[in-house]
Amino acid sequence: MAKRRIYTAPHSQVVDVSTGTAHLEKVDGEVDSYVLHVNGVPSSSITLGDPTRLDFEYLDWMSRIIDVQFAPGPLRAVHIGAAGCALARALHAQRPGSKQTAIDIDPVLLDYSRTWFDLPRSPALALRAGDGALEVEKFRPDTLDVLVRDAFDHDWVPPSLQTSEFVTTCARILKDSGVYIANVPDAGDHRTLRAELELLHSAFGHVAVAAEPGILKGRRRGNVVVIAAASALSTSELDRSLRTAPTMATFLTGNALRSRLGL
DSSP: OOOOOOOOOOOOEEEEETTEEEEEEEOTTOSSEEEEEETTEEEEEEETTOTTOOOSHHHHHHHHHHHHHSOSSOOEEEEESOTTOHHHHHHHHHSTTOEEEEEESOHHHHHHHHHHHTOOOTTTEEEEESOHHHHGGGSOTTOEEEEEEOOOBTTBOOGGGSSHHHHHHHHHHEEEEEEEEEEEEEOSSOHHHHHHHHHHHHHOSEEEEEEOHHHHTTSSOEEEEEEEESSOOOHHHHHHHHHTSSSOOEEEEHHHHHHHHTO
């Protein structure tokens, strides 16, 4: 009988990875909580003893969106931009039997994340190194429930993940009931956000956003979560859940979204 590997919690450390540097920072005063920084950017917040704890507000919003859009039960999910796999860990805990794939451009970072955070193994969670824009083309049409894009090159999304070809492929590999969720950095002028929404409108029938009110009003920069789907979104339920999140998010779709952002 093979010996079961004994897992030891990591300590704070800085390591070289394929794309630069990763800094694993243990949170002061927390027994088993960490923040993973990639090239100076906070990329994941992990609590080993509670995978459902999502300290980054935008990840909490993503989790709520998935909970609202899908009945309880396992899902087929793909994450582009793995880092510490915080959302994948949460889904694995909340929906046993789910099959997930996490894709990251940095193979060394994936190896560290697997070691540091004792991630589930394939098929529960398969880790794949590669360019997300190329890797999505390998999935069969109409097979995914959830497709999450949370990939960054320092502070910005790689251009290959912001093309009409990419979003068309995402729409094709999602089921009719599936949902595309993306993390969009907004500098306050909404230019990047508008461009993303215009792309998504060309490939999906329903598009929405969730963000802190100050960001949508252009008062400061921050993360905006964009949602797209072929089928109608559960707008009332999404609005209610996001408004009651620890960090409240404004949910906009349809005419309200177009009016706010000038689309």
